[in-house]
Amino acid sequence: MSQNSIMPGFRPTIGFTVVYLSLVVLIPLSTLVFKSFQLNWDDYVHIITNKRVLSSFRVSFTTALAASLIASFFGFIVAWVLVRYSFFGKRFFHALIDFPFALPTAVAGIVLATVFQPSGFLGKLLIDTLGVQVAFKPLGIVMALIFISIPFVVRTVEPVLLEFETSMEEAASSLGATRLQVFLKVIFPNVFPALLTGFALSFARGVGEYGSVIFIAGNLPYVSEIVPLLIVTKLEQFDIQGATAIALTMLVISFLLLLLINMLQYWVRKRSGQL
């Protein structure tokens, strides 16, 4: 960046950014990496390929994936309703969307567990009518993660829908497109990159979520035990090295997945002329 840049203060701001990122992100994460160097490769593989650890990885990633897919679908609908229609109580719904952001996750977890447990209000209803038990199963984890993820999707999609030019829709209609074609060919492609961002955010949040999940999950090893819980369990047993190995693996997988989503996003934006 040259000296005659129009925005002043490049040096102090980049300095602050580097210091901030180092203190908050890079130093803690590199400590994790250095700590894991105390393990040799065989020990590491031994810890990671443990059956209980592997199944907890499977549980964490599949539930997070399922939850963020479902949250993307419903979050899109919620954002659509909030932007496109005016109805009584709209402001109230608006406030309600952000509620999971503000609520302590443990509180959310306890509430969900109470409602969905087999003797709880919704849990009993679901078992009686559909024969489906939600709590203490992976389904319960998905449930909790959807609750946590929806606002991420709504709040990323909403501004894009708000900004969307309705004249583009009118143009499509005047060219003979049906309502469905207008949505699929004009509205959705314009909103898709934002939806992908919402999906990525909720997926990342879902993989790492702890507080709201552990109460409803039941934490049965091999069935409904998530990776973050396993890390905490290992720490409580003073198995620092085991915890570190799992945490590092988690870090690497999450990083690779987010990279993949970002590349996908880049590809989508490029294809749709937004880059």
Place this chain on the structure above:
Amino acid sequence: MSILLSNISKKFGAFSALDNINLEIPEGELVALLGPSGCGKTTLLRIIAGLERADQGRILISGQDRTEHDVSKRGIGFVFQHYALFRHMTVFENVAFGLRVKPRRDRPSNEVIAKKVHALLELVQLDWLHDRYPDQLSGGQRQRIALARALAVEPSVLLLDEPFGALDASVRKDLRQWLRNLHHDLNVTSIFVTHDQEEAMEVASQVVVLNHGKIEQQGAPSEIYDHPSNAFVSGFIGQTNVFNLEHQDTDWLQTAGLSTLQQQGKIVHVRPHDIVIEKSALDSDAFVTLKDWQHLGALIRIELVKNSVNGQPASVYAEMPNEQFKRLHLNKGDKVDLKIRHAHWFH
């Protein structure tokens, strides 16, 4: 195709945007809907397109009642003020859109679509941009792509909402001429909305002047200019000096050659080029002085001040060719005599 509007009215809440509009547009015309902002011209265009529903009235396109038809079934092409190009599609796909969304049995093959799109892009002279995205184009280019897109579905009527409104002056001038030529070649009935009277006069074969949701006058540009049917049209089209006989002494108008005997109303409109000025004799009692002048290319606009006996001094504008003005050898502050060649009277 001809368009017939009968008894079209539209209200937004208590505000009456259109009030009982009756309008007939013969086939092949290039019509301008002209009026000040808020006069209802865009609403009328959107009602013809089917983007807006009229509270009452019928719309007939080539004799068939299309009032209840959805915009997608009306067979119109609409060009939006801000183009409304699909940002996520290339120029080619934008133009092809109307063909690709046809029901499967009517949909042309990919080869036919490609051929047609390239032909249209050549028509608007932008085929070399076919793989660009709208964000990479200039305003004038976007406008022409929007036009090509609308023409792709072979509309029976082409509707344009302020087609040159968002362009800079030089591009606007080129595009006006270009649109006129294009209309001449395609001969599709077209209606465009504008608030710029110069643009309407230059491009259109028929001008419809709207004000407060009503049609004030309809006719060929020359007819509207030469025979305005009321004070609003006269004031809106071109420059005019307005004299109100109730407030102004009729004497000086008489000395300027305007016979108040054949007076046909209380308001007189005089076009600047209908005022001839001459240098007064030194001892003249003329009470019009020359204040200033501006060059408008081939013409000179002269600002005169009339010191009325009773009341405020008022400005009067006259226009004449450069050469003629030079021959008069006038300076600022000179006293001049006026002669009014022609005037319009209104009540």
